[in-house]
Amino acid sequence: VARQALGNEVSRLKAPSTIPYTDDEDAAKPAYYTDHSKPMHDRMEAYVLDLQDRLVTALESLDPSLQKFVRDRWERSDGHGYGISCVLQDGAALEKAGVNVSVISGTLTPGQLKSMRDRRAQTAKLLDDSEQFDFRVAGISVVVHPRNPYAPTAHMNYRRFEVFRQNAPEGEPPVMAWFGGGADLTPAYLFSEDAEHFHQTLKDACDAHDSSYYPRFKTWCDKYFTNIHRGETRGIGGIFFDDLDDKEPEQLFRFAYDAGNAFIRAYVPLVARRMAMPYTQRERDWQLIRRGHYAEFNLVYDRGTKFGLMTPGARIESILMSLPLTARWEYMNEPDPDSPEDRLLRAVRTTTNWTR
């Protein structure tokens, strides 16, 4: 039943000729960008809400069926935060896409503190063993799984994390604060020009702030997004960083702002470029096999997912929103040598410099 060719149906899709709401370099900056009087946490919150809105609008413009994202606002039952989940499922262009914002606060558990201290000597020094600490975080988390096998999956995530002395008075500065995040691309079929566009756009955003960022964060991304048991990266990489506090918060915020905005320009045009290409069940099956590997990474290795699954009271639907709508595990699937599928495999078994 599922074996017929799908090319005809799909090639009726038409990509939009322009994508709205990509940011304009010359446009006036938003208030949260220019108003230095507000706490950085509040400015980050305003930014991720704005970015969510612009990204959702850009992604909706792709869908010729005019299907819209469903927006859910949820509050934590303990009053310690809220989130806005925007999800589009079973669309003509996008099989599943989630754009989540969450703004959460609380007390760090011993397990969370240990994991932060283990990650970094600086943290171990500043967050004393004998004390307790509160935190707050504002972040955006995005996964897009297009329907067309030639259109790549992408993931993006930016967050600012602040740690406070427990029950610190309102307005006391955090003991520590850092930015984390990144963006990476996971195609089922490799188009060098797509990989180059994605990486170069991110590199340009990085280079405007620090020429060491892109090479460091690209390497970090390749290392982090690896299905160790398969000896394969999840996709063809991008950038990834955590615990970033090596510059003034204002400078780092501007970097996160530029990197988050760059994601729209880096990714959305790639879906527009590929979403109407004809394909058959062969390409669809391969896409679903690669999505099985995507699910493997998220369930076996991803720190955020594992952390979320182990947190009592966490919102499982938001945590597992990153999983594809459909995935496939075929025993002993091995592409023919030099086939397009084999070319993708070779790309995820090595690392490539995709930029100028």
Added chain:
Amino acid sequence: VARQALGNEVSRLKAPSTIPYTDDEDAAKPAYYTDHSKPMHDRMEAYVLDLQDRLVTALESLDPSLQKFVRDRWERSDGHGYGISCVLQDGAALEKAGVNVSVISGTLTPGQLKSMRDRRAQTAKLLDDSEQFDFRVAGISVVVHPRNPYAPTAHMNYRRFEVFRQNAPEGEPPVMAWFGGGADLTPAYLFSEDAEHFHQTLKDACDAHDSSYYPRFKTWCDKYFTNIHRGETRGIGGIFFDDLDDKEPEQLFRFAYDAGNAFIRAYVPLVARRMAMPYTQRERDWQLIRRGHYAEFNLVYDRGTKFGLMTPGARIESILMSLPLTARWEYMNEPDPDSPEDRLLRAVRTTTNWTR
């Protein structure tokens, strides 16, 4: 495309009227059962190979397309063992089924020793911290995912594990040896009579050896096969045990023999009963969502899977053979109250006594 009704195609299937090769209680016992002169490891190896053969034959009899299992024999590159993987994929009755035997030996890693000692005080006492130990294990591992959403998925696994002083001379008895295993059922739709048949058949096999086994091993099964993050058991349970060495090896071997044989009678008739029932895309989608949860358990919690993924040189294809051919993750899928889907959810959110 994938949304059309599937009922017509499937109802053309015809279940077999008899299932061959279920064991006959009155038949002569095989040589490995009666010949006490052979080492227990060799008898267990002969048993799991025999059980594999009988189970594969019984499962093949279900498939009206006469599709056969593909049999792969593999050897570990270090010479420390072999396995036989029997896999049927994309059949008319069975969407994916794997029946694996493996017979492996080696030296226990510090991690493996720690995990065994942590599990059990007895092991910590007998396997001294300052020494190294060798092991050998013979086992069978089975997962069957039928195509029809009304036919349940099942898993079965029996193994005998032996631990030796390192480089012990041939013939020296093991420092420790135990049996482990079990069988459990994962329906997408609940039929009480199927649950009762499965559990009662396993209970009868247990009761013939020790009336405490079934209640202990049923509770263990419910506890082990739990998606903690969802507050749901993977399915409706069965039996599960590990480190079993509370009787003479001969008695425990006879128990494993009976329990393994009982799986064929407990499970294969359920597939025959359900495989030709008409269904629509609604039931198929629900089945795939449940298979998503199945994949979650195996990738996030299952001890054997995690252990395998972390073992350098392990055969990933055999370890992940347990994953379904297709799985689906829908955001915020919530069945209507009192629908058949909701009835299944209620069954996996509680524990039920399915036996007399």
